[in-house]
Amino acid sequence: MSWKEVVQKDVCSSGGEDKLQYFPPHDVNENGVPMIRPPKEFLVASQKAWSNSLVGYFLGSNFPFKLVEEEAKRQWLHLGFVKLYVVKKGFFIFKFNSELERNQILAGGPWHFKRNQIFLQPWYEGKKLEKSGFSKLPIWIKIHDIPCSYWNTKGLSYVASGIGDPLQLDPITAKLEPLPYAKILVEAKASTTLSPVVDIAVFDSNGNTESIL
Incomplete structure (x- = not known):
């Protein structure tokens, strides 16, 4: 029995429905780096799931996740805020129920968490999250x-x-x-x-x- 079979057996026994699959890389570039090129349909559907989100960050010190989450719920829960994520230190992704609610938050700014302004921008795939040296x-x-x-x-x-x-x-x-x-x-x-x-x-x-x- 291969390691793949062992792991899949454990997943099935634990009640998991989705299984990981192997998709061969599209190719490798001149530096030998695998090139991941899923079908367009996958990219469109996957990115749509995040289209109602905003990316936010503070200037200066980093803010604890718990504090940001509490402030987001306090100010935005009744405005369609769903969940907070951190994908990189100092950067927060705020997910909303709809694009309309997301835009209302953006238009209602500037917003302050504990007297500190949070800078918000619409989320889009490929956005480079870089606070230091921002122009x-x-x-x-x-x-x-x-x-x-x-x-x-x-x-x-x-x-x-x-x-x-x-x-x-x-x-x-x-x-x-x-x-x-x-x-x-x-x-x-x-x-x-x-x-x-x-x-x-x-x-x-x-x-x-x-x-x-």
Whole structure:
């Protein structure tokens, strides 16, 4: 009897339903490293199971799993929070019931756990989890006195691009109805001081371009 047969026998006797299978590597690269290339259907289905998740991290000291879990439950349990995972030291994956609930959490930020801001981003496969040496941060900004002609998706994108890379509008701003300010999530360079104002171009009554700060 092989080791494989021994292990499978133990699994069956313990009531396990799923069995591990052997899938030959697709190939090996020039360095002799096995290349794992499952079918597209497997990748799509497996990644979909995590599409309702957010990746979060804190700046500075690492936070204990228990503390983060308790704060997540306290603030988000009624908002669809399901479970917390740690896949790398200092990085937490928050799983939610649906993509809508995940987006509501993202739009409702910034969030603070014990007075420390937690930086959240949508989870996607292949995201490099690297806190040290990070170059960009997701930040919610408020931009006041935006001209009515800019209250559309493209216009708000132009305005927010003066601060960083636009990622998302909060639910109220997303209605695209003129308000005293727009709340937009942008990804900005961590090493750059954010400008307190942006210079927006509009046409005056004579059709000439003028600036509004």
